[in-house]
Amino acid sequence: MAKEQLQVLHALDVAKTQWYHFTAIIITGMGFFTDAYDLFSISVVTKLLGRIYYPPLNKKPGVLPPGVSAAVTGVALVGTLCGQLFFGWLGDKLGRKKVYGVTLLLMIICSIASGLSFGHNAKGVMFTLCFFRFWLGFGIGGDYPLSATIMSEYANKKTRGSFIAAVFAMQGFGILTGGIVGLVVSAAFEDSNDPILTTPARADYVWRIILMFGAVPAAMTYYWRMKMPETARYTALIEKNAKQAAEDMAKVLHVEFDPEEAKIRKLAQEPSNQFGLFSKEFLHRHGLHLLGTTTCWFLLDISFYSQNLFQKNIFTAIHWLPSSSQMNAIHEVYKISRAQTLIALCGTVPGYWFTVFFIDRIGRFTIQLMGFAFMTVFMFTLAIPFNHWLNHNHTAFLVMYSLTFFFSNFGPNATTFVVPAEIFPAQLRSTCHGISAAAGKAGAIVGAFGFLYASEAKSKNDNPPPDAGYPTGMGMQDSLLVLAFVSLLGVVFTFLVPEPNGKSLEQLSGENDDDIAEEVPSDKLSPFNHTIPV
Secondary structure (H helix, E strand, O other): OOOEOOHHHHHHHHOOOOHHHHHHHHHHHHHHHHHHHHHHOHHHHHHHHHHHHOOOEOOEOOOOOHHHHHHHHHHHHHHHHHHHHHHHHHHHHOOHHHHHHHHHHHHHHHHHHHHOOOOOOHHHHHHHHHHHHHHHHHHHHHHHHHHHHHHHHHOOOOOHHHHHHHHHHHHHHHHHHHHHHHHHHHHHHOOOOOOOOOOOOOHHHHHHHHHHOOHHHHHHHHHHHHHOOOOHHHHHHHOOOHHHHHHHHHHHHOOOOOOOHHHHHHHHHOHHHOOOOOOHHHHHHHHHHHHHHHHHHHHHHHHHHHHHHOHHHHHHHOOOOOOHHHOOHHHHHHHHHHHHHHHHHHHHHHHHHHHHHHHHHHOHHHHHHHHHHHHHHHHHHHHOOHHHHHHHOHHHHHHHHHHHHHHHHOOHHHHHHHHHHOOOOHHHHHHHHHHHHHHHHHHHHHHHHHHHHHHHHHHOOOOOOOOOOOOOOHHHHHHHHHHHHHHHHHHHHHHHOOOOOOOOHHHHHOOOOOOOOEOOOHHHOOOOOOOOOO
């Protein structure tokens, strides 16, 4: 027999799109804007760091040693993985709001500190930069499960996918802004008279300003993030405080609710609502779901972060970017920033917003399956005739390369973020999202260090080593083939993930009933004759 859903939760499920939905999207989404900016802006400045802190060699500009480059690029990913696990767990233990501000403060402080990295020599500066970027990543990691969970618990069931995807879509604007800030800062400091192999002292300001800018959007959002009330689902279902949940949502929805404290007590006594992450009950209900969300995110991020973090090396290989030995230090930052901006405008940002528009129309499963499938097709198309693209048709290569970004974002890069925030029970929702996201960052680390391994393997056979420190030629072709097979595996594991479209969170997780939750008649929404528009 279906159990009647709490009025306040049903009201959230059927509420029309209102101003508070857009407010929540902006507040949570600005965290993701900052996340993407901080994670991907490092790719704009890594070559500049090599020029500044390492001497020229054989008439070529200085470059970061492969190990140092991997550390500078990857340490934030390691921090993000740790933060996703820790804050995901903490969000279920202490509440979403109580720890939400901590993640933002970490991002603000560590963005500024990264730009102020100090040391007596190159090793000292790189060590300090890596230290602060680890903790920056730790704060970024916390934003993943908390933002997704808060948005899912605020949203109505009709457009919940679009709202969560819109939060994640801010990542595209963060990547785009990273390119734009790089363009503006490098243009402001560039002097065309600078010799190619001489790095001017003012170049040291360029990378510091670019990294520190990440604190600006985070600081702008902090006050409003602290003003958000705790989600009604956490307050009612986990804290068992029906009165507070009703009061909080009455302010948001402008509707009065019966606290239904008797119903809360009854729900608290249900044995089906008491299981933990390592229980047989969780394994039975959600074990395959968690395997599906973690595996798909892991596979997706191997491809997504590999391409994003090292796209500058791909541009160099196809001669879209000149070799470092043909540009001065600051002009190289300008060129890399321009390339990142164009790819973001043409492929990354549109892909995110296609997902926002279509996710509640065609469903998460269809979008994820389609995205992985097209990524597979385009990766193979790029990799198999790679020498043809490299030598004869750079334009076609760039178009298809952009399409891999488009279909990763109009596909699994968005859905892997959305689905874990919907299908798990309230007491484990943030934890399971954090685990899924951490699996993704493990994939990102595999992708990042996989490129390092490929470059080292290639450099043993090439003399001199690749100018960029990462694979070119056949090494890149092999990498694209590997990423194609990774995407193909994503198609397979997508079949483990359920379709949450159009269902309430309690129905999906089984918290309200073993089968289908009973709808509450609209005339019972409030004893004060208020109604929620549907």
